[in-house]
Amino acid sequence: MDDLDLALVAATQSGLPLTPRPYHALAESLGLTPAEVMARMNAMLESGVIRRIGVVPNHYALGYRANGMTVWDVDDDQVDALGERVGRLAFVSHCYRRPRQLPLWPYNLFAMVHARSHEQAQAYADAIAAMLGDACRRADILYSSRLLKKTGLRIVE
Amino acid sequence: MKKVHPSFAAGDAAMPAVELSELDRRLINALQGGFPLSERPFQAAAETLGVAEATLIARIETLLQTGVLTRFGPLFNADRMGGINVLAAMSLPKSDFERIAAFVSAQPEIAHNYRREHALNLWFVGAAESPDKVEAVFDYIESVSGYPVYRFPKEREFFVELKLEA
Incomplete structure (x- = not known):
């Protein structure tokens, strides 16, 4: 990423202009051509710097109130292959392998699920458990009972 | 260069579920990714939803103002x-x-x-x-x-x- 890419990140991290030609508006403010703006954004999309372009809904506004962090103690030899499959489940929003903190924390696979009820979240967890099968020794779901702080991550000043 | 600032209602657990129109639902379901990189991207997206370009822009603006959407644009990693x-x-x-x-x-x-x-x-x-x-x-x-x-x-x-x- 060069300075122009960073300038594009800074210009779009709070959103795209809501005008018929948003990339033209960006180009004008950055002194680039519209084609250059689109080409750079496309390159960032392809390299994964941009995950996707579109609307980001507020979970709560859509009625997703049961946001559960499902955690799994999965056999080390199988966790990567199984994590790939769990991540592709439609209701999983984040999926990571993380270190255990024994003895307090035996879990090495984390998958966030978003549901409209705890029953639904549990059903999702059951589907993950079925996928993991015997490779999983223990599991838990941690619901957030209070949001104490959430700030938007602003990446570039 | 990287700083963390408080943002608006994103993820506010106190926010009640919002009554959405049929168009709002289709818009949210269709546009969580794949927004075009083209000269008139709203027009292209509006065509697939069967609405006018100006209608789509106005709906996105309203959904942002009411907090149904936390953002519209590129989602960075x-x-x-x-x-x-x-x-x-x-x-x-x-x-x-x-x-x-x-x-x-x-x-x-x-x-x-x-x-x-x-x-x-x-x-x-x-x-x-x-x-x-x-x-x-x-x-x-x-x-x-x-x-x-x-x-x-x-x-x-x-x-x-x-x-x-x-």
């Missing part, structure tokens, strides 16, 4: 830009919970902080431009609070394609 986020947790006794949770929230490098029902009952994300800076904040929290901060750095991120259904 902070990890790919040199920044780092680290998940961490603490196990706090009831008597100390409020005081230390507030102290953790007060650190500018702490981006998210949640109470969760578990022996590890406080979960937060430290975000900064380098791993050293995140470590320094976690060390500081440990030294001031007297409780350990358990670190859960990502060892591997698995691909996800979540789309929330409106």
